[in-house]
Amino acid sequence: MARIILTDIEGTTSSISFVKDVLFPYARRALPGFVKARGHEPAVRKWLDAVATDNGGMCDDAMVIEVLQGWIDEDRKHTALKALQGMLWADGYRNADFSAHIYPDAAPALRAWHAAGLPLYVYSSGSVPAQRLFFGHSDAGDLTGLFSGWFDTEMGGKREADSYRRIAEAIGQPAGDILFLSDVVEELDAAREAGLATVLVDRLEDYPQPRLGEATHGHTRAESFAQVDA
Ligand SMILES: CSCCC(=O)C(=O)COP(=O)(O)O
Ligand SMILES: [Mg+2]
Numbered sequence: 001m002a003r004i005i006l007t008d009i010e011g012t013t014s015s016i017s018f019v020k021d022v023l024f025p026y027a028r029r030a031l032p033g034f035v036k037a038r039g040h041e042p043a044v045r046k047w048l049d050a051v052a053t054d055n056g057g058m059c060d061d062a063m064v065i066e067v068l069q070g071w072i073d074e075d076r077k078h079t080a081l082k083a084l085q086g087m088l089w090a091d092g093y094r095n096a097d098f099s100a101h102i103y104p105d106a107a108p109a110l111r112a113w114h115a116a117g118l119p120l121y122v123y124s125s126g127s128v129p130a131q132r133l134f135f136g137h138s139d140a141g142d143l144t145g146l147f148s149g150w151f152d153t154e155m156g157g158k159r160e161a162d163s164y165r166r167i168a169e170a171i172g173q174p175a176g177d178i179l180f181l182s183d184v185v186e187e188l189d190a191a192r193e194a195g196l197a198t199v200l201v202d203r204l205e206d207y208p209q210p211r212l213g214e215a216t217h218g219h220t221r222a223e224s225f226a227q228v229d230a
Contacts, residue, residue: 004120006122008182008184011184012181013106023089027072031065035065068081077157086133102138103203108226110143118230120147121147121150123180132150159189159190165195168196179228180197180199185219199222202216
């Protein structure tokens with residue numbers, strides 16, 4: 001039995017299509033106006049400069065915007081892009097242009113685990129501010145109060161075992177007491193290497209070809225949170 005739950009977002013609590021078809025296009029469209037209006041703010045400039053540096057420096061804002069839009073199209077999990085996306089989505093949530101998708105089974109399970117005293121944490125490629133916005137404006141209402149903490153790629157990449165070791169250390173509990181839920185086997189492999197328990201959340205809405213047998217990489221498989229034995 002796990003004592004702590006660590007969950008991914010996209011493809012796990014929430015649909016991949018909401019992220020790809022709603023959030024990413026919104027950020028892509030809003031980016032040029034955002035850079036023009038807020039590019040001078042240090043908290044924004046820091047990330048624009050990081051993108052320019054990663055492209056060999058000497059990039060003007062128009063080039064940086066083009067690079068970022070290319071990264072959105074490629075679904076790059078770059079920390080600077082993820083931080084900027086979080087700032088872009090804030091307006092969308094505030095204006096009620098969209099609310100964050102959450103699978104109907106996920107919110108009740110999160111509430112039940114929380115009520116049973118299981119601390120819940122998030123680990124997503126989305127920035128921590130983006131995660132808070134996401135669960136603060138979900139289809140099931142404001143779920144932020146259920147979570148004890150939030151982790152993003154500032155802890156390291158999701159396919160690297162050291163990231164999960166850092167997260168266990170930050171939580172202050174043995175890795176073996178943490179159950180990581182994700183739709184991506186490479187992330188689960190890295191978590192298992194660090195000693196975490198794992199469940200492959202194999203949502204047929206997102207992955208029409210069920211991952212069975214060898215495709216599970218030996219991780220316990222669940223088609224919804226209702227099937228997760230936490
Ligand atoms: C919470 S922000 C929206 C999701 C996002 O940008 C993303 O990259 C999700 O990746 P995940 O690690 O949750 O699969
Ligand atoms: Mg995911």
